[in-house]
Structure formats: structure tokens, C-alpha cells
Amino acid sequence: MLPPPGPAPQPHAADTPASLIAQVTTQLLDVERVRSERVLNGVRAVVLVLLTLASALYSPRLTPELNRVNVAVLLPMLLWTVGQQVMFHRTGHAPRWLSTLNAIVDTTALTLLLAGYGVFGRAELAVKSPMFLAYTVVIAAQTLTNSWRRAAGVSALAIGQYGALVALLVLTGQLVLMGNPLDTPIMAGSSLFDEGARIFFLAVAGGAATYATARQAQTLRRGLTAQVQRDAEERALAVRLQEADKLAAVGTLAATVVHEVNNPLASISMLAEMLKTTPLTASQREDVDGIIKESRRTAAVVRDLLRVSHPREARDDGISLSQVATQALAVLRPLLREQRVSIQAELPEGLPTIRGFASRLEQIVLNLVINAVQAMEGRSGPRVVRVTTGGDPTQVWLCVEDTGPGFAPGVAERVFDRFFTTKPVGKGTGLGLWIAREIITEHGGTVTAENREEGGARFRLRFPIAIEPKARLSA
Numbered sequence: 001m002l003p004p005p006g007p008a009p010q011p012h013a014a015d016t017p018a019s020l021i022a023q024v025t026t027q028l029l030d031v032e033r034v035r036s037e038r039v040l041n042g043v044r045a046v047v048l049v050l051l052t053l054a055s056a057l058y059s060p061r062l063t064p065e066l067n068r069v070n071v072a073v074l075l076p077m078l079l080w081t082v083g084q085q086v087m088f089h090r091t092g093h094a095p096r097w098l099s100t101l102n103a104i105v106d107t108t109a110l111t112l113l114l115a116g117y118g119v120f121g122r123a124e125l126a127v128k129s130p131m132f133l134a135y136t137v138v139i140a141a142q143t144l145t146n147s148w149r150r151a152a153g154v155s156a157l158a159i160g161q162y163g164a165l166v167a168l169l170v171l172t173g174q175l176v177l178m179g180n181p182l183d184t185p186i187m188a189g190s191s192l193f194d195e196g197a198r199i200f201f202l203a204v205a206g207g208a209a210t211y212a213t214a215r216q217a218q219t220l221r222r223g224l225t226a227q228v229q230r231d232a233e234e235r236a237l238a239v240r241l242q243e244a245d246k247l248a249a250v251g252t253l254a255a256t257v258v259h260e261v262n263n264p265l266a267s268i269s270m271l272a273e274m275l276k277t278t279p280l281t282a283s284q285r286e287d288v289d290g291i292i293k294e295s296r297r298t299a300a301v302v303r304d305l306l307r308v309s310h311p312r313e314a315r316d317d318g319i320s321l322s323q324v325a326t327q328a329l330a331v332l333r334p335l336l337r338e339q340r341v342s343i344q345a346e347l348p349e350g351l352p353t354i355r356g357f358a359s360r361l362e363q364i365v366l367n368l369v370i371n372a373v374q375a376m377e378g379r380s381g382p383r384v385v386r387v388t389t390g391g392d393p394t395q396v397w398l399c400v401e402d403t404g405p406g407f408a409p410g411v412a413e414r415v416f417d418r419f420f421t422t423k424p425v426g427k428g429t430g431l432g433l434w435i436a437r438e439i440i441t442e443h444g445g446t447v448t449a450e451n452r453e454e455g456g457a458r459f460r461l462r463f464p465i466a467i468e469p470k471a472r473l474s475a
Contacts, residue, residue, distance in 0.1 A: 025224045030096075032220065036144035037099050038089040041081060043141075044106070048078045069116030077109050099147070103154040106138045111161040118165070123175035126165060127190050132198065135162065136205045148214035155206020159199055166195050261298075269295040294331070297359065318353035319361065321389045321398045321463070327358075328365035329387065336385070339373050344386040351391045354463045356443040364436045368400040368459050371432070374423070375404035375457065391465070398461045406451040415449050 055062075055070040062070075084102075088094040110131070118126030135158045142151035169175035178191045272291040280288065325347050329336075336343055369385055376383040386401040407415070414420050416437040440447045445463035452458050 022225075024228045025221060028224045028228070029217075029221060033096075033099065033147075034089075034092060034094045037094050037102070038092075040102070040141055040144060041085055041089060044102075045078075045081045045085070048074060048081060052078065063121065065120035066117065069113065069120055073109055073113045073116065077105070080105065100150055100153075103138065103142060103150060104157065107135070107154060107157050107161060110134050110138065111165055114162075115165050115168070118169050118174060123169045124190070126169060127175065127195065127198070132162075135202055139202070139206050139209045142209055143213045143216060148210050148217060151210040151213040152206065155202065155210060159202045159206065162202065163199055166190075265295050265299045269299075297331070297362070319356055319358045320349075320351060320353050321361070321396055321461075322347035322349060322351055324358050324361045325365050325387050325389060325398060328362045328369065331362075332366065332369055335370070335373065339377070339383070341373050341376065341383045341385055344384060346386075346388040348389065351389060351396050352465045354396060354443065354445075354465065356463075360439045361443070364439060364461070365398070365400065367432050367436055372400060372402035372404065372457070376402055379404065393465070395462050395464050397463070399458060401452060401456060401458045403454075403456045406455060406457050407449065412449045412451065412457075416447070 052070075052074050055067070055074060059067050059070075084094075084098065088098060114126040114129065114131060117129060117131075139151070139155050139158060142154050166175065170177060175190060177195070269292055272288050272295065275288050276285065276292075325345070329343060329345060365387070369387070372385045373383075382403055384403045386399075388399045388401075390397055390399075408422075411422060416433050418431065418434045420434075437447055440461055440463075443463055445461055447459060447461050450458050450460075
């Protein structure tokens with residue numbers, strides 16, 4: 001099957017959205033429409049060339065008026081056929097309206113040709129000529145366009161134009177309608193029965209073409225949808241295999257990091273504990289307490305790396321989101337001061353607690369705030385990070401907002417995917433927000449990312465009250 005004429009969106013996740021599948025299927029159907037229209041235009045060119053040659057051979061036997069009718073109808077049709085081949089089909093980008101316009105032009109040209117034969121020749125040529133069968137050819141050709149509406153419209157147009165032609169010839173006295181249809185083969189004129197039969201024949205042909213077109217379009221759409229879903233599943237499987245290889249490497253690296261870093265951290269913590277037993281000033285003792293706290297927090301973060309490959313059971317306790325955010329912002333004050341980022345915090349006390357691990361959720365807040373600071377690097381305007389918490393009888397939430405550039409189109413939906421990052425090579429692994437979402441999910445919560453109307457990005461974390469986490473977090 002030919003690919004779409006333009007770059008089609010490629011599904012990249014295992015759960016491909018139905019809207020994306022429908023979009024790709026529509027593009028593939030459009031490719032089939034362009035191909036069918038190109039074939040029809042080629043057939044139209046062949047038919048017109050044959051009719052032109054036949055008209056030229058019979059021209060000595062026709063009246064000048066009939067020759068002028070042939071030229072007036074066939075020549076513009078031939079020029080239009082060649083013109084659209086050059087303008088549209090050569091590049092493979094035929095517009096959607098071309099199929100409808102061609103059907104109208106073909107039907108109208110045939111009606112004008114028959115009308116010319118009836119007005120400038122004999123009325124019987126308009127109603128008894130084999131050229132009448134060309135209506136059915138035009139109607140049958142609509143099946144290739146995969147549009148039952150177009151097939152029904154062309155059928156109605158052919159019936160209406162032929163009926164108008166017969167009515168015009170009768171009203172002008174050029175065509176006599178006889179009562180006995182048995183007289184029409186041997187006498188001039190036609191019968192109401194014959195004309196009704198022709199119109200009925202066009203209606204039956206149009207109905208059959210409309211039904212066939214609808215069934216064919218439905219079958220083709222189903223087939224293309226199944227193909228797109230199958231291709232998406234194959235691509236998703238390949239992505240999962242690649243991610244599995246990456247996660248295996250990350251798991252090995254995580255185990256190595258934990259082993260190599262935990263020992264120095266334990267030494268730092270132990271030495272800091274020993275320093276507390278020596279005479280220290282109040283400021284020095286505060287610094288030592290900070291060293292102990294940060295070394296323990298860093299050790300907990302390092303151990304979290306083992307979640308990638310070795311999750312373990314552990315207990316969880318009731319925690320306050322406001323307290324978690326307060327502790328995280330206290331750790332980040334030096335970074336915020338260095339980057340000249342203002343903090344707006346609304347962290348009310350007394351919010352309902354949730355079950356979970358404070359160190360895990362503190363890690364998430366640290367990650368979100370650091371990402372916000374990095375997103376605002378190099379911006380000339382005010383650089384503000386706003387952290388708020390709140391709640392209602394069913395849930396509590398934590399929101400982190402910034403005044404950065406926000407998300408580019410399509411990025412907000414993917415920021416939590418594994419290994420997806422918008423940072424330069426070497427500055428991001430694409431695992432931070434994925435791990436954050438995993439932690440939030442295991443706490444029974446949800447997280448969303450979106451752009452703010454005022455500019456910048458917003459992450460909102462929601463946690464239910466008095467609901468056990470979906471899965472225990474690793475220690």
C-alpha cells in the first residue's frame with residue numbers, strides 16, 4: 001500500500017489513541033482516493049480521445065450544427081482532462097473537491113451533448129442514442145471514490161438532468177410522447193413508459209452504486225484501521241523491547257551506583273554525627289545537622305534507583321503534602337537564590353494526610369521545581385515558581401507552576417513517557433518524570449501536565465484521602 005502523500009503521525013505508544021488511528025486511516029483513504037481519481041482521469045482521457053476520433057470520422061456525414069456541438073463539448077472536456085493531469089495527478093496531490101467536480105462535469109457534459117443532438121439534430125438522438133448509457137458509466141465510476149454520498153449525489157444529478165432534458169424537448173414540441181410504447185421503435189418520438197423506464201434504470205443503477213460504494217468504503221476503512229492498529233502494535237512492541245534493554249542497563253547501573261555511593265554517604269553521615277559531639281557554635285551545629293539530613297536524603301534517593309529493577313515491600317505512614325513541599329523548598333533555597341528564582345508558596349497547615357512516604361514525595365517536588373528552574377534559564381522576564389497545596393473532603397493536591405515557556409504542542413502528553421526528554425543530550429535521561437508518575441500512581445494518586453493560560457507550565461498532583469496506595473513503594 002502506498003504511504004500517505006505527507007508525513008503522517010506515527011503512533012509511538014502501546015495504547016494508540018483511537019483518534020490517531022482514525023486520523024492515519026483517513027490519510028490512507030485519501031491516498032486511495034487520489035489514486036482512484038488518477039485512474040478515472042486516465043480512463044476519461046481514453047474515452048474522450050475515442051469519441052473525438054469517432055466524431056472526426058463521422059463529421060462529413062453530420063450537419064455543421066452537430067459538428068459544432070461535438071467540438072463545443074468534447075474539446076473543453078479533453079482540455080480539462082489533460083489540465084488536471086498536469087496540475088494535480090502528476091504531483092500526486094489531488095484536492096478533495098476534484099472528485100466531486102469531475103462527477104458534476106462528466107454528467108453535465110453528457111447532458112449537454114445529448115441536448116445538442118436533440119436541439120440541432122433530432123429529438124430521438126437525445127433519448128434513444130446509446131450515449132445514454134454513459135450516465136450509468138459515470139454512476140458506476142463513483143464506486144472507486146469510496147464516497148457513498150458522492151455516488152448518491154451523482155445518481156440524483158444524472159436523473160434530474162436527464163429528466164429535465166426530456167421535459168425540455170417535450171415542452172418545446174421537439175419530442176412527442178406516444179401512448180403506446182410498441183410504436184416507438186418504428187415511429188418518431190418516444191413514450192412515457194420508455195422514458196420512465198430509463199429514469200428508473202438510472203435510479204436502480206444509482207442505488208446499486210451507492211450501496212456498493214458504502215460497503216466498499218466500510219470494508220476498506222475497516223481493513224486500513226486493522227492495518228494501522230497492527231502496525232502500531234508492532235512499533236510499540238519494538239519500542240518496549242528497546243525500553244526493556246535500556247531499563248536492564250539502568251538497573252545494572254543503579255545497583256552499581258547504590259553500592260559505590262552508599263558507602264561514602266554512610267561515612268559522611270557518621271563523621272557528621274561525630275562532629276556533633278565536639279564543641280560547635282550554633283551556626284556550625286546547624287550546618288552539621290544540614291549535612292546529616294542531606295546525606296540521609298541523598299542515600300534515600302540513591303536507593304530509589306533500585307526501584308527500576310528491584311522493587312521491594314515496605315511500610316508507609318501518614319504524611320502532609322504541605323510539610324513535604326516545605327521541606328523540599330528548604331533544600332532548594334540555595335539553588336533558587338543562585339538562579340534568582342522567586343518562590344511563591346501557599347502551603348496551608350491542617351490538610352488531611354495521605355498514606356505514603358515523605359522522602360519519595362519530597363523527591364518528586366524537588367524534581368518538579370528543579371525542572372521548572374531549568375525551563376526558565378535564560379529568560380529575561382520574571383522567573384517565578386509557585387507551589388501550592390489544597391484539599392477537599394475527597395482528595396488533596398499539590399501544584400507546581402512556573403513562568404517559563406511552557407510545553408510545545410504534543411509534549412505535555414508525553415513528558416511522563418520513559419526516556420522522553422526535551423533537554424539536550426547529556427542533561428536529561430527521560431526517567432525523572434516517569435519515576436515521579438510511578439511513585440504517584442503507587443500512592444494512589446494522579447499527575448497531569450499542562451500549559452498555563454498566563455504562560456508557563458503547571459504540574460498538578462492529586463491524592464485520594466483515606467485510600468490505600470495501589471502498590472507498596474520500595475524501601
